[in-house]
Amino acid sequence: MPLFFRDDADDRLLARIAEGDEAAFRTLMDRHLDRAFGLAQRILGSRSDAEDVVQDAFLKVWDRAESWRPGEAKFSTWLWRVVTNRCLDLHRRPRHEALEAVPEPQDPAEDVVSSIAAGQEERRLKAAMADLPERQRAALALIYETGLSNAQAAEVLGISVGALEQLLVRAKRSLRGRLQEETE
C-alpha cells in the first residue's frame, strides 16, 4: 500500500493525457518539471544529463498515461521514483565542472567578505557531494530538494526506512568530514 495520498488534480490530468490531451500534458509538465529537474540535477551534478533523464521521464508519462491507476499512488512520488532510478541507472560520476557552473546565490544583505566565505563553503559542499556514492546523494536530494519525509524517500528508493537513515548518516558524516578537512 503506497504511503502517499493521491493528488486529484494530477489524476485528472493523467486521465486527460490518456485520452491524448496535449494541453493536459503541458499542464502536468508545468506542475512538476522544475522539481524533477532539480532532483535530477542534485543527483547527477550535470545539467545535460539531468535534462536527458527528465525528458525521458516525461516521455514515459506520455506513453504510460493509459496505465495510470488513480488512487493507488501519488503521481509526483511516482515521478520522483522514475527520475531517481534513471539517475542511478546512468552509473556516471558527476561532472565537477558542471557543478561549479551552477550560479551562486545572491544575498544583498550580506557584506562582501561574508558573501565570499559563504560562496567558498557552498563550493566545498558541492564538491563533497559530488564525491558521495550516488545512492547517498539521491537520499539527500529527495529529502532536501523534494521535501519528502524519510519514509517517503525510502519508498521512492525502494529501500527500508532504516536503510534510508543509514544513507543519510553516512552521507552527512562524509560531508562534515570533507568540510572540516578543507577548513583546517
Place this chain on the structure above:
Amino acid sequence: MSDLSGFQDRLDIHGAELAAWPEEERRAAEALLARSAEARALLDRARHLDGLLSALPVREAGPDLRARIAAIPARSPRRQAARRRRFVFPWPLARWQMHFGGGAAMAASVLLGLYVGAAGLVPPLQDEVAQEATEMASLPYEVAFELEEIR
C-alpha cells in the same frame, strides 16, 4: 538518547529541527541539550549543514528542455504495446495477480502443464502446448513489470 554519538546520528536522520523529531526522541534530545555543551555544539553544526543543503541552488529547467518535453506528444505517437498487453483479470484473480504477479502465473502454468501431461489429455500437441505455456508465462511478467513501475 544514550550519548553524543547517538545524538549525532539522530541529527543526521531527522535533521536539526527538533520539532520534527518523534516525540520520545525529541524529549530525550532536549534533556541531553540541557546538560551538554557538546550536544549544543553538535546541534549548531547540524543546523549549519542543513542550511547549506537546503540552500544549494539548482537551475530551473530551461526553455529548451520545456520545448522538447512539450513536443513529446507530437513527436511520439502513443505506443500501442501497453494497450495490447493489458489483460483485465476478473476481480479476485486481479488482486491475486497483482500480489503474486508473474511468479504465481508461472507456477500455475507449470502445474497446468504437469496435470495435462500426467493425465494424457492432449498427447499429440506437445509442441503447441509448450509454446502456448511459454507465451502465457511471459505475459504476466510484462504486465507485472508495468504495474510495478506505475504503482
